[in-house]
Amino acid sequence: MNMKNKDNILAEIVKKTKLHFFRSVFKNYHASSLSLGESMILEVIEYLERPSINDLVKFLYMSQPNVSYRINVLQEKGYVTKNKSVEDARITHIILTDKYFSYKRKKNELTARVLRNVENKLDEKEREYLYENLDLVNRELEKELREFLR
Structure with missing residues (x-):
């Protein structure tokens, strides 16, 4: 491996996996019914591990109504569920469903x-x-x- 490749190997791996991800999202757009934006939001939800709507608002720099709308769409499509916090009923956590994890395995x-x-x-x-x-x-x-x- 030459030095140039060594310096950029992680960037190359990330680039190739992102290209595969984007291609699979666009290729399977009709089959999965997910837009690229929805796919990215699902990735963020997975990374944040059961985030609240407010957590997503802060992370995505989006308005609360916009995030709520997008979560409702993802819930209608079967990729997430909403779960009220036992400690504080004002807080709603977003939970990924088996449908999402099946999509992720394929991806x-x-x-x-x-x-x-x-x-x-x-x-x-x-x-x-x-x-x-x-x-x-x-x-x-x-x-x-x-x-x-x-």
Whole structure:
């Protein structure tokens, strides 16, 4: 691997997975009934793990009526449910449904297939090393994202 590729390998991986994601969203637009914006909101909901409507308003820099409308559309399409907080009935959490996770599995087929292909080319020690390093990258990305979101 030359130095240029080494410096940009993560960017290249992200670019290729995003391209696959966008293509799958557009290719399956009618089958999934999701727009690109709805797909992105679902990704945010998954990342934020059971966010409230207010959490989404803050994260997406959108108005509360706009977020509520989009959540209602996603609920009508069967990708999310709304759950009132037991502690505070004014708070509604957004929960992803099995329909979303089925959509996500289909969307993530490429990365799962690529990882299986890579695993098949490595011995046990190399696979362990690969996952340790991928976990390190993941933790660093998480740290950077948390800083960005503050």
